[in-house]
Amino acid sequence: MSISDRIKEARLNSGLTQEQLAKLIGVAKTTVTGYEKGTSEPNIETLGKIMDTLKVDANYLYQDVTDFPVRVTYIEMQHINKYRELDEHGKEVIKYMVDKEFIRTGNEKNLKYEITKLKSEEPQITDLSKLTIDEKVALYRRELEIEEKKAEEKSEVS
Numbered sequence: 001m002s003i004s005d006r007i008k009e010a011r012l013n014s015g016l017t018q019e020q021l022a023k024l025i026g027v028a029k030t031t032v033t034g035y036e037k038g039t040s041e042p043n044i045e046t047l048g049k050i051m052d053t054l055k056v057d058a059n060y061l062y063q064d065v066t067d068f069p070v071r072v073t074y075i076e077m078q079h080i081n082k083y084r085e086l087d088e089h090g091k092e093v094i095k096y097m098v099d100k101e102f103i104r105t106g107n108e109k110n111l112k113y114e115i116t117k118l119k120s121e122e123p124q125i126t127d128l129s130k131l132t133i134d135e136k137v138a139l140y141r142r143e144l145e146i147e148e149k150k151a152e153e154k155s156e157v158s
Contacts, residue, residue, distance in 0.1 A: 004038035006061045006074075010054040011036075013074045025049040099137045 001009070011021050011032075018032045025032075025046060034040035035050075042050060051057060060077050072080065083094060 002038055003041070003061050004036050006056075006063075007050060007054075008036040010050075010056045010060070010074050014054050016054075021050075021053065024053045095141075096137065099140055100134070103136045103140065 011018070014021075016024070018036070019029045022029045022032045026049065027046060031040070035042055047058075047061075051061065056074065056077070060072070060074060063072060083091065086094065
C-alpha cells in the first residue's frame with residue numbers, strides 16, 4: 001500500500017468522510033481526494049494534522065515506502081501499540097492466547113514439523129491427535145524457545 005492508500009484506510013477506519021477529514025485538517029475535500037488518489041501529497045504540517053486526526057503515526061503511513069518485510073493494517077498497528085504498553089505478565093498472557101488460537105483454528109498443520117521434532121525428543125508422546133490444545137501450545141512454545149536458543153548460540157559463535 002502507498003501512503004495514499006494508508007490515508008484512505010485510516011480515514012475509513014476512523015469513520016470519517018473525505019469532507020469531514022478535510023474540515024478537521026483545514027483543507028478542501030478535493031485536496032483530501034488528491035491525497036487518497038496519490039495525485040498530491042500533504043506538506044509536513046498537513047501530514048501532522050492528518051496523523052493527529054486519524055490517530056496514526058508516520059510509521060503506519062510510510063511503512064510500505066521502506067523495504068520492511070511485514071505489512072500491518074491500521075487495526076493491527078493499534079493492537080501492536082496496546083501490546084507494547086502491557087507489562088511482562090500481560091504480554092505472556094497474550095502470547096499464550098495467540099498460540100492457543102493459532103492451534104485451535106487449524107493452523108497446527110503448519111506446526112506439524114516442529115511438533116514431530118519434539119515428539120522424537122520426547123518418546124512419551126505417541127499420538128499428537130490426543131494432545132490437548134494446551135499441550136500443543138506448550139510444545140509449540142518450547143520449540144520456539146529452542147529455536148531462539150539456537151539462534152543466540154549461532155550469533156555468539158559468529
